[in-house]
Amino acid sequence: MTGDHYELNGLAVPDDMEQLHDLLEEASAQHPHVPASDVMMFETAVMELANNVVEHGRPVGQVAWHFRLEVAADSLTARLADSGEEYAGWDAAATHDMPGEMAESGRGLPLASAVLDELDYRREGTSNVWTMVRRWQA
Amino acid sequence: MTEWQTDVSDGVAVIVCPARVSMAVAASFREAIAAAAAEAPKVVVDLGPTTFIDSSGLGALVSGLKTCRQAGGDLRIAAAGEQVRTVLKLTNLDRILRPHDSVEDARRDW
Numbered sequence: 001m002t003g004d005h006y007e008l009n010g011l012a013v014p015d016d017m018e019q020l021h022d023l024l025e026e027a028s029a030q031h032p033h034v035p036a037s038d039v040m041m042f043e044t045a046v047m048e049l050a051n052n053v054v055e056h057g058r059p060v061g062q063v064a065w066h067f068r069l070e071v072a073a074d075s076l077t078a079r080l081a082d083s084g085e086e087y088a089g090w091d092a093a094a095t096h097d098m099p100g101e102m103a104e105s106g107r108g109l110p111l112a113s114a115v116l117d118e119l120d121y122r123r124e125g126t127s128n129v130w131t132m133v134r135r136w137q138a
Numbered sequence: 139m140t141e142w143q144t145d146v147s148d149g150v151a152v153i154v155c156p157a158r159v160s161m162a163v164a165a166s167f168r169e170a171i172a173a174a175a176a177e178a179p180k181v182v183v184d185l186g187p188t189t190f191i192d193s194s195g196l197g198a199l200v201s202g203l204k205t206c207r208q209a210g211g212d213l214r215i216a217a218a219g220e221q222v223r224t225v226l227k228l229t230n231l232d233r234i235l236r237p238h239d240s241v242e243d244a245r246r247d248w
Contacts, residue, residue, distance in 0.1 A: 014162040017160060017161060021190065037220070047160065047190075098228075102200060102204070105194075108192070108194075111225065115228065
């Protein structure tokens with residue numbers, strides 16, 4: 001079964017992040033053709049992007065998000081849209097810079113970008129939209 | 139609120155982690171390591187139950203490592219699963235947090 005999609009709405013608060021884990025688990029269970037290691041790494045990226053919305057979404061506590069996951073024969077694609085103010089921190093090149101070992105923060109986007117084939121940000125109307133793709137050999 | 143189970147014996151504190159060490163628990167994780175280090179600055183973080191860690195969990199581990207070293211001890215990680223090991227490697231943290239296969243292994247020669 002491929003070409004399926006899943007959708008979820010939530011608030012940009014830490015407690016709403018669990019639903020995203022659960023959704024990815026459910027999608028994975030229903031699509032055994034998706035390699036477990038790819039689900040694992042995709043989940044890692046999705047959670048980093050969602051955390052980023054929680055951390056940087058303004059106004060704090062009032063940002064809503066919509067998540068859409070598409071399961072294809074050879075890829076997972078997620079679209080995470082949030083209602084927050086325009087995200088000023090996006091620098092596609094800088095997402096590859098892993099901070100030093102003793103840093104206590106700043107690993108989220110570099111980690112996400114390391115496990116994705118595509119990571120894109122754009123402002124669409126009043127939303128911030130993050131697109132994530134991970135592919136494998138089908 | 140996640141309860142952090144910490145056991146201290148023979149001068150080593152062992153903290154058992156939950157299934158997901160993520161943003162929702164990162165602050166309490168940091169506090170649990172600091173509390174353990176105050177009792178015994180040699181701390182083993184048991185990641186056996188953990189199937190998922192994110193960058194805020196990693197930040198808490200680095201913070202904990204610094205706290206333990208400042209107190210004259212160190213922090214070791216044990217029983218990390220595939221996702222945790224992969225994430226440590228991708229962030230280069232395996233250089234400062236070498237995964238030990240088990241809690242017993244981490245306690246050995248310490």
